[in-house]
Amino acid sequence: MEKTVLITGASRGIGFALAQQFLKNGFNVIATSRTGKIENIIHKNFEVLELDLSNEKTINNLAQILQNKNIKIDILINNAGIGPDLYTHEPEKESFKQTFDVNVSGTVFLTELLSPHINDGGKIINISSKMGSINMCVLTDSVAYRMSKTALNMYTKILVNRLLGKQLIAAIHPGWVRTTIAKGNVNGRLSPDESASKIFDFVISDFETGTFWDIETQSKIEW
Numbered sequence: 001m002e003k004t005v006l007i008t009g010a011s012r013g014i015g016f017a018l019a020q021q022f023l024k025n026g027f028n029v030i031a032t033s034r035t036g037k038i039e040n041i042i043h044k045n046f047e048v049l050e051l052d053l054s055n056e057k058t059i060n061n062l063a064q065i066l067q068n069k070n071i072k073i074d075i076l077i078n079n080a081g082i083g084p085d086l087y088t089h090e091p092e093k094e095s096f097k098q099t100f101d102v103n104v105s106g107t108v109f110l111t112e113l114l115s116p117h118i119n120d121g122g123k124i125i126n127i128s129s130k131m132g133s134i135n136m137c138v139l140t141d142s143v144a145y146r147m148s149k150t151a152l153n154m155y156t157k158i159l160v161n162r163l164l165g166k167q168l169i170a171a172i173h174p175g176w177v178r179t180t181i182a183k184g185n186v187n188g189r190l191s192p193d194e195s196a197s198k199i200f201d202f203v204i205s206d207f208e209t210g211t212f213w214d215i216e217t218q219s220k221i222e223w
């Protein structure tokens, strides 16, 4: 039977490329965007649902739709994320709150609600960033973004402990990718397709639960 992957934030960037990658490889893809629409992908195994991670109502609605349609997921990819303070040097209250609402609270509570819909033997993948690694941090920029990914990493570890023997969990650094997340990303080393293809290979592998994986170097990252 075809496996089902749910990818958040698939309207553009890495999420969009991931949706294409999974479709190409025979998966059913449930993708989310804030408008509930994604242009340029038409496929019989593709469904788009509305999700704004800063809006509790849309999180609850999404879970309710899965419940009503009795949809089971094999892989949840928490990809949606923002970085309004990327490369700035002073934390600023509004962008700090937005970042934590989306990258942390929204992602955590969505995952909690979707958890009962994930099959045993399934996988939860959090698209994190090596900017969230405490051990690697030697710079002072992007305070909210870095802290939000560190928090997501801790949630990843908590899921690992909770779901040991039941589901495989990983945090992934997708590389420096040419997306619109920040202006500087036009210079990114990877295209979204290159990143997504490597993410796909990792996700379908029999990876060790609790891995924090760097797509670019193909190696583990220190938490």
Ligand SMILES: NC(=O)c1ccc[n+]([C@@H]2O[C@H](COP(=O)([O-])OP(=O)(O)OC[C@H]3O[C@@H](n4cnc5c(N)ncnc54)[C@H](OP(=O)(O)O)[C@@H]3O)[C@@H](O)[C@H]2O)c1
Pocket: 008, 009, 010, 011, 012, 013, 014, 015, 033, 034, 035, 051, 052, 053, 054, 078, 079, 080, 081, 082, 083, 102, 127, 128, 129, 130, 173, 174, 175, 176, 177, 178, 179, 180, 181, 182, 185, 188
């Ligand atoms: N690009 C990089 O170099 C890089 C490096 C490390 C980590 N990452 C991580 O990779 C993930 C994808 O980033 P990207 O570079 O592909 O960024 P992107 O091109 O800006 O795409 C972000 C996606 O997240 C969605 N999104 C934004 N705000 C949202 C909200 N409130 N609720 C739900 N979805 C929302 C967007 O959908 P809408 O159309 O609805 O806005 C979009 O589909 C993020 O978690 C990011 O932190 C990226």
